Amino acid sequence: xxxxPEVEVVRRGLHTHLLDRTIVDVSVAHxxxxxxxxxxxxxxxxRLRGARIVGTGRRGKYLWLxxxxxxxxxxxxxxxxxxxxxxxxxxxxxxxxxxxxALDDGTVVNFVDQRTFGGWQLADFVAVGGVEVPVPVxxxxxxxLDPAFDRDAVxxxxxxxxxxxxxLLLDQTVVSGIGNIYADEALWRVGIHGARPAEVLSKxxxxxxxxxxxxxxxxxxxxxxxxxxxxxxxxxxQSGYFDRALDAYxxxxxxxxxxxxxxxxxxxxxxxxxxxPRCQPRPRR
DNA sequence: CCCCTCTCCTGATCGC
DNA sequence: TGCGATCAGGAGAGGG
Numbered sequence: 001x002x003x004x005p006e007v008e009v010v011r012r013g014l015h016t017h018l019l020d021r022t023i024v025d026v027s028v029a030h031x032x033x034x035x036x037x038x039x040x041x042x043x044x045x046x047r048l049r050g051a052r053i054v055g056t057g058r059r060g061k062y063l064w065l066x067x068x069x070x071x072x073x074x075x076x077x078x079x080x081x082x083x084x085x086x087x088x089x090x091x092x093x094x095x096x097x098x099x100x101x102a103l104d105d106g107t108v109v110n111f112v113d114q115r116t117f118g119g120w121q122l123a124d125f126v127a128v129g130g131v132e133v134p135v136p137v138x139x140x141x142x143x144x145l146d147p148a149f150d151r152d153a154v155x156x157x158x159x160x161x162x163x164x165x166x167x168l169l170l171d172q173t174v175v176s177g178i179g180n181i182y183a184d185e186a187l188w189r190v191g192i193h194g195a196r197p198a199e200v201l202s203k204x205x206x207x208x209x210x211x212x213x214x215x216x217x218x219x220x221x222x223x224x225x226x227x228x229x230x231x232x233x234x235x236x237x238q239s240g241y242f243d244r245a246l247d248a249y250x251x252x253x254x255x256x257x258x259x260x261x262x263x264x265x266x267x268x269x270x271x272x273x274x275x276x277p278r279c280q281p282r283p284r285r
Numbered sequence: 286c287c288c289c290t291c292t293c294c295t296g297a298t299c300g301c
Numbered sequence: 302t303g304c305g306a307t308c309a310g311g312a313g314a315g316g317g
Contacts, residue, residue: 003311032294061311082310083295096295115294117311163288172312180310270290271310 002080003061004143004177005220010086011063015056017088018065022052022104033098033111036079036136037121044122048076048101057133060143060176064134067122074122075134081117086110143177144214145221155206158198165201166194167269169213178213180271181249182220186213188248193280194273219245248274 002010026048028034028041037044048067055066057075064075078086085092090100092112099111099120111120123134131148133140142148154175161168168174169183178186187194189212190205198206223245247257252265252274261278 079311081294081312113294114296115309117294161287167289170311272308 002082002084003179003182003217004145005182005217005224007061007063007080007177008058008145008221009224010080011056011058013088014063014065014086017107018053018103018109019056020053021107022050023048023067023101024104025049025102027100028098029100030098030116032116033113033119034121036119039122044120047074047122059133059137059146060140060172061179062134062137062140064137074124077121077123077134077136078111079118081113081115081119083115084111084113084118087112140172140176141174144175144210145177145217149175149214151207151210154210155203158201158206159203161198163198164195165192165198165209166273168198169194169209170269175210175213177217180273181246182213182216184248184274185216185246186210187280188275189216191276191279193275193282194268196283248276250274 026045028045031041034041034044039047047069051067051069053065054068054073057064057066062077062079064077067074067076078084080086083096087110088107090108090110092110093114096112096114097110098113098116101109101111103109111118113119121136123136125132126135126138128138129142129148131142141154142150144151157174158165158168161174166183166187169178169186170180183194186209190208192201192205192209201209248263251263252272254263255261256263256276256279259276259278261276263274264277266273266275
């Protein structure tokens with residue numbers, strides 16, 4: 001499941017392999033992969049043909065390529081959804097290849113996406129809070145690894161919300177980049193149950209929670225950066241980091257790494273949450 | 286406006 | 302062996 005660290009690994013790989021390349025051809029194999037692009041597949045492919053990749057960017061779980069033509073610049077916004085991959089070298093499960101792009105140096109980029117929650121779209125850039133981002137990304141709050149991230153401002157927002165803290169961690173308009181995995185990890189690190197209402201948590205506790213989210217994602221990024229094959233920009237979450245370093249996610253029935261209590265799993269927002277019954281007591285009532 | 290639930294999708298896995 | 306149910310979950314639409 002690509003969250004911020006996995007998406008950043010992909011962005012870095014794309015930056016290394018695609019910068020300054022010209023797109024020769026693009027073909028869309030599955031219309032769902034471009035459903036968020038207004039002009040559909042014909043417009044998307046026509047505008048990318050002959051254009052050059054002049055930069056990369058990311059906010060939260062979205063990444064983009066900055067595309068330049070003789071006339072203007074725009075963004076190719078990529079969302080990986082749950083199962084999306086950007087694979088270099090013409091590889092990937094043929095049954096799940098949704099979009100293929102060929103570059104001037106012979107490089108082939110495949111957008112592979114089994115569950116089709118992800119996709120590509122073209123969009124203009126817009127300035128938000130002094131930062132230029134593509135329009136479809138403009139509604140997202142900065143993520144914890146963004147220089148524009150203002151932790152104390154987010155703490156203020158959290159304290160003004162009448163909602164459970166995990167729900168808010170997953171709300172990309174409050175803080176972006178955090179998904180189910182890293183939300184559980186951050187909550188475990190600071191000993192908070194996800195069902196606690198945000199407004200009853202102290203400012204220092206909320207600050208510590210956001211710091212923990214930034215820390216765990218920084219660590220995951222470092223681990224992800226070393227465990228992926230350099231040749232391919234792989235987002236297979238099974239490799240490397242996942243089994244070894246997670247303290248909460250997927251650890252139901254196993255001992256808490258801090259206190260030894262057996263970790264529990266609870267249904268929450270139609271998702272599963274793993275937590276320690278001793279370190280993260282459920283709120284009363 | 287704010288908060289919450291539902292829905293989209295595929296493939297692995299499980300119980301009967 | 303087969304078949305239906307369940308689970309994984311990001312994010313936007315729509316409901317209350």
